[in-house]
Amino acid sequence: MSFLKTILITPILSILAASDFLFNLIFKNENIFLYYHNITSSPSEFEIRHRLSQTKDQLETQLRVLSKFFDWGDPSNPENFNFNGKAKAFLSFDDGYKGTLTEGIEVLKKFNTPSLHFLNMSLILGNEPYWVQVAEEGQRLGKMSYSSPSEAIFSKSGKTWLQEFDADSEWVKACEDGPVFATLDDLKKAEEEPNVFFGNHLYNHFNAASQDSDFLSYLYLENAQHLDRFKSALSYFSYPFGQPDLCYNNDTIRLIEKLGAKRQFTTTCVSNKKRDSYMIHRYMLTEDESSEFKIKYSLLEQKLRGFLFFSSKA
Ligand SMILES: [Zn+2]
Numbered sequence: 644m645s646f647l648k649t650i651l652i653t654p655i656l657s658i659l660a661a662s663d664f665l666f667n668l669i670f671k672n673e674n675i676f677l678y679y680h681n682i683t684s685s686p687s688e689f690e691i692r693h694r695l696s697q698t699k700d701q702l703e704t705q706l707r708v709l710s711k712f713f714d715w716g717d718p719s720n721p722e723n724f725n726f727n728g729k730a731k732a733f734l735s736f737d738d739g740y741k742g743t744l745t746e747g748i749e750v751l752k753k754f755n756t757p758s759l760h761f762l763n764m765s766l767i768l769g770n771e772p773y774w775v776q777v778a779e780e781g782q783r784l785g786k787m788s789y790s791s792p793s794e795a796i797f798s799k800s801g802k803t804w805l806q807e808f809d810a811d812s813e814w815v816k817a818c819e820d821g822p823v824f825a826t827l828d829d830l831k832k833a834e835e836e837p838n839v840f841f842g843n844h845l846y847n848h849f850n851a852a853s854q855d856s857d858f859l860s861y862l863y864l865e866n867a868q869h870l871d872r873f874k875s876a877l878s879y880f881s882y883p884f885g886q887p888d889l890c891y892n893n894d895t896i897r898l899i900e901k902l903g904a905k906r907q908f909t910t911t912c913v914s915n916k917k918r919d920s921y922m923i924h925r926y927m928l929t930e931d932e933s934s935e936f937k938i939k940y941s942l943l944e945q946k947l948r949g950f951l952f953f954s955s956k957a
Contacts, residue, residue: 677735677927738824739824800853850884882909885911
């Protein structure tokens, strides 16, 4: 694959990315959905390690390029999800970082871009630690019997995390320098903006597919109940981690639909051509996509990857 990539894929994608006409030709018949994490000038070590943040200037560069090729999609208008002859880009931000909901919103306002923020309300309320980081610190301090943090995240149920949780442990204290999440006050201020909307990302950032149905229902409904106090809350759901099979499957999709989600979002990069699709797959732009060429190249590459992935499953 890497040989093929060097001699074939990279040059073709480069040609497509260098041409506005060709890029437009490829993307003009679809709505694209993007997901981001934190927008901040002071990310934590954890965010740097996992490439979860970028600066306001970087976001601004990306919005400028996107606005050249796409209209902005408005998630609060269900009709807007349908392709109506003009390509739209929808922006979403996962987890509820303070930087995004304070600094990031300033940039979105400048471009008049609607945004959908998928929140873990236990992190906003400060009721529980951020388990993904707890798993990493546990590994680092030798407190876990798992071979890797991801094995812990994807194999351990949320109930077990809660049972084993000791707020005073050295392990949990080591997480204090982690990502900073928005507060309730930040959310109240953010929702004064007419283009800011909130969605459900489970009460804490557990992997949906690793939970039994009762606990998954609790994580969804508990979060929904806290979100309901905001007039900007929409009944949309994004899967933590968001990868097919590992993080969601037919059982989770059915259950979460039954619990009230009007649409479910993943992190698989693939075209959303089907009219009024219930499952929405998203593209990602990181701090590496710092020029028009790189942004277009990345979107083309993700589209190709999504196409190959779904063709292999068909
Ligand atoms: Zn997330």
